[in-house]
Amino acid sequence: MAKLPIRQDIIPAGDAPILTVDTHTTGEPTRIIYSGFPALHGHTLLQKKADAKANHDHIRRRLMLEPRGHREMFGALLVNNTELTASGDADIGVLFMHNEGFSDMCGHATIALGRFLVDFDAEACPGLFPGRNLQLNKKTMTTTVNLHCPCGVVKVTVPVVVGLEGKLQSDPGKSVSFVSVDSYATGLDVDVTLPDASRWSELGERTRITVDFCYGGAFYCVVDAEELGFDSLKSTDLDALRRAAGSLMDALNADPQYRQFFQHPTEPDLGCLLGVIIRDTSRGVIPDGVDGAELGLCIFGDQQQVDRSPCGSGSAARRTIGHTKYNWPMEKKQVYHSLVSEASGRGGFTAYVVERSQDQGDASDVAGERVRVRVEGQAFYTGFSTFVVESADRISGSGFML
Numbered sequence: 019m020a021k022l023p024i025r026q027d028i029i030p031a032g033d034a035p036i037l038t039v040d041t042h043t044t045g046e047p048t049r050i051i052y053s054g055f056p057a058l059h060g061h062t063l064l065q066k067k068a069d070a071k072a073n074h075d076h077i078r079r080r081l082m083l084e085p086r087g088h089r090e091m092f093g094a095l096l097v098n099n100t101e102l103t104a105s106g107d108a109d110i111g112v113l114f115m116h117n118e119g120f121s122d123m124c125g126h127a128t129i130a131l132g133r134f135l136v137d138f139d140a141e142a143c144p145g146l147f148p149g150r151n152l153q154l155n156k157k158t159m160t161t162t163v164n165l166h167c168p169c170g171v172v173k174v175t176v177p178v179v180v181g182l183e184g185k186l187q188s189d190p191g192k193s194v195s196f197v198s199v200d201s202y203a204t205g206l207d208v209d210v211t212l213p214d215a216s217r218w219s220e221l222g223e224r225t226r227i228t229v230d231f232c233y234g235g236a237f238y239c240v241v242d243a244e245e246l247g248f249d250s251l252k253s254t255d256l257d258a259l260r261r262a263a264g265s266l267m268d269a270l271n272a273d274p275q276y277r278q279f280f281q282h283p284t285e286p287d288l289g290c291l292l293g294v295i296i297r298d299t300s301r302g303v304i305p306d307g308v309d310g311a312e313l314g315l316c317i318f319g320d321q322q323q324v325d326r327s328p329c330g331s332g333s334a335a336r337r338t339i340g341h342t343k344y345n346w347p348m349e350k351k352q353v354y355h356s357l358v359s360e361a362s363g364r365g366g367f368t369a370y371v372v373e374r375s376q377d378q379g380d381a382s383d384v385a386g387e388r389v390r391v392r393v394e395g396q397a398f399y400t401g402f403s404t405f406v407v408e409s410a411d412r413i414s415g416s417g418f419m420l
């Protein structure tokens with residue numbers, strides 16, 4: 019363990035110290051775990067995810083929840099050997115985690131990982147990404163990393179400069195981008211009936227609302243703020259929005275008739291509704307060089323975690339809705355703002371369709387064609403940590419959330 023600033027032999031309780039690099043992407047944290055997490059059993063990334071859930075969830079809780087984290091923390095565990103790194107289809111794997119479990123795609127974390135996977139010092143992280151062989155595109159001054167996420171391979175493009183000793187370093191002043199897996203709408207203008215137990219006060223007397231469902235590496239229910247009974251996203255009580263999103267999620271998960279809108283065509287394990295994205299198309303600062311903007315709020319997971327970023331996988335899903343429902347031209351660049359980027363005028367995610375997917379799969383389970391969406395955003399380093407649990411500490415080993 020690195021030299022500690024205290025005169026104390028920290029005797030970790032069983033587990034090795036865990037080393038992380040902390041980042042934020044438009045305010046949304048990503049705690050990148052690069053050393054100390056127990057080796058995961060299984061050949062495939064999804065098998066390793068199942069092992070992490072079954073046998074090491076206490077460590078997820080330790081790193082995501084208090085006192086080391088908080089209810090809005092997000093994490094990314096690097097996995098340097100998966101079935102796709104073995105086949106050469108990916109460079110390195112990742113498992114995403116948050117305050118109540120693991121998720122299958124995360125765009126804001128992917129943007130942060132793009133920088134870290136270019137920047138990390140191989141000597142400080144022995145064994146991490148052993149096959150790292152970054153190719154420099156001198157014309158665009160970028161390099162790419164093929165990231166194996168649970169949803170599939172995501173191609174990450176990182177602007178770089180040639181830094182110390184001629185090694186590539188990410189350029190903190192430019193946006194990292196990624197091209198996500200096939201994105202497609204699964205339901206447009208779907209009527210949802212809300213049972214009394216799943217209604218919220220802002221609905222008034224209404225018992226039905228109309229929503230869209232879309233996949234952008236994770237499944238989302240996308241709905242306008244007004245449809246939920248809120249006049250906008252700007253001056254609204256975040257807890258009221260959290261309650262409404264939680265009630266809507268409960269109603270969608272409880273009623274089998276809606277299951278069709280978030281079933282994965284090939285991997286049952288990926289068939290879950292990650293969150294609700296509340297849209298306010300009346301707002302959104304339009305930066306130079308883009309065609310449109312909208313404000314949104316991604317509320318995800320069973321604990322209604324609130325994404326501070328515009329949500330990368332959600333931006334891919336929403337841009338796909340623009341393509342499918344509103345027939346936007348593929349090259350139309352839309353900026354997706356969160357409350358943080360709207361307030362600061364910086365950090366919106368730009369998304370546009372780069373291609374129609376070659377394999378349109380089984381058209382019966384989608385509400386429009388499958389497309390590939392590029393999402394761009396900026397991430398920054400915020401800290402570097404060594405996390406331990408002292409052997410006498412009987413409180414914090416598995417985290418807690420009040």
Ligand SMILES: O=C(O)[C@H]1NCC[C@@H]1O
Nearest residue numbers: 123124125126329330331
């Ligand atoms: O940016 C994203 O895609 C993620 N942010 C939190 C919830 C989503 O997974």
